[in-house]
Amino acid sequence: MNAPGTSRRWTPTPLIGGAVAVHAGALASLAVAPGAWPWAAGGVIASHLALTAAGLWPRSSLLGHNWTTLPESAGACIAITIDDGPDPDVTPRVLDLLDAHRARATFFCIGERVRAHPRIVEAIVARGHAVENHSQRHRHNFSLMGPRALRREIEAAQATIGEIAGTRPVFFRAPAGLRNPFLEPVLCGLGLHLASWTRRGFDTRAGDAALVARRLLNGLAARDILLVHDGHAAQAPDGAPVVLAALDAVLRAAADRGLATATLREAIAG
Numbered sequence: 182m183n184a185p186g187t188s189r190r191w192t193p194t195p196l197i198g199g200a201v202a203v204h205a206g207a208l209a210s211l212a213v214a215p216g217a218w219p220w221a222a223g224g225v226i227a228s229h230l231a232l233t234a235a236g237l238w239p240r241s242s243l244l245g246h247n248w249t250t251l252p253e254s255a256g257a258c259i260a261i262t263i264d265d266g267p268d269p270d271v272t273p274r275v276l277d278l279l280d281a282h283r284a285r286a287t288f289f290c291i292g293e294r295v296r297a298h299p300r301i302v303e304a305i306v307a308r309g310h311a312v313e314n315h316s317q318r319h320r321h322n323f324s325l326m327g328p329r330a331l332r333r334e335i336e337a338a339q340a341t342i343g344e345i346a347g348t349r350p351v352f353f354r355a356p357a358g359l360r361n362p363f364l365e366p367v368l369c370g371l372g373l374h375l376a377s378w379t380r381r382g383f384d385t386r387a388g389d390a391a392l393v394a395r396r397l398l399n400g401l402a403a404r405d406i407l408l409v410h411d412g413h414a415a416q417a418p419d420g421a422p423v424v425l426a427a428l429d430a431v432l433r434a435a436a437d438r439g440l441a442t443a444t445l446r447e448a449i450a451g
């Protein structure tokens with residue numbers, strides 16, 4: 182683990198190295214045997230399909246290192262991660278709930294929302310939680326962006342969050358968890374670590390808090406990283422954001438099992 186914010190050296194994963202080799206081999210074969218073009222094209226297409234599939238699988242490490250659980254040094258801790266905020270209605274209620282359970286969480290915030298609700302971000306930090314980078318605009322075409330656009334999007338959120346939260350993020354989570362092979366070199370350059378999750382509650386779609394809690398608690402164990410949302414939160418039939426009741430159930434169950442909570446930063450600091 183490098184010091185926060187310092188860039189890391191990018192090393193291609195075997196899948197990316199293999200795709201580069203396929204492209205080089207296809208070019209070389211065309212030079213010596215132009216009639217082999219269908220095979221060369223087939224190889225290139227297959228390697229693109231493999232890279233795309235890896236990027237559509239949020240928990241994969243095929244495109245670069247990806248935190249799906251906490252390191253062993255985290256012991257009997259889990260990490261609650263809360264995406265897509267801050268939200269002026271939901272986030273303050275989530276903060277009160279976390280206080281009631283003496284829990285700490287990691288908020289993956291959207292830069293534009295941080296800019297719109299700076300007081301809420303200050304409250305997140307003042308109450309002992311961490312704010313990390315979930316891109317500046319949370320664009321749905323994020324995984325289709327090239328390296329320059331990715332860097333702009335992520336750097337803008339680094340600057341916004343650094344200014345308002347007082348500390349620059351050290352973790353990044355991709356919008357909807359979707360990525361492409363250009364992301365990891367950009368993250369390395371900015372000193373960011375990619376984090377996904379062990380389990381998610383799909384609480385932006387499900388209006389049933391008990392169902393969301395069951396998904397999150399299915400096999401709950403030390404070092405789990407759980408994902409819920411304070412932004413884009415689905416509502417229960419009574420109008421309450423489902424994240425509140427679901428998170429309450431998760432924190433009760435964690436305490437019953439002797440599991441404490443830690444932010445991602447605390448967990449990797451060991």
Ligand SMILES: [Zn+2]
Binds near residue numbers: 315357
């Ligand atoms: Zn998101």
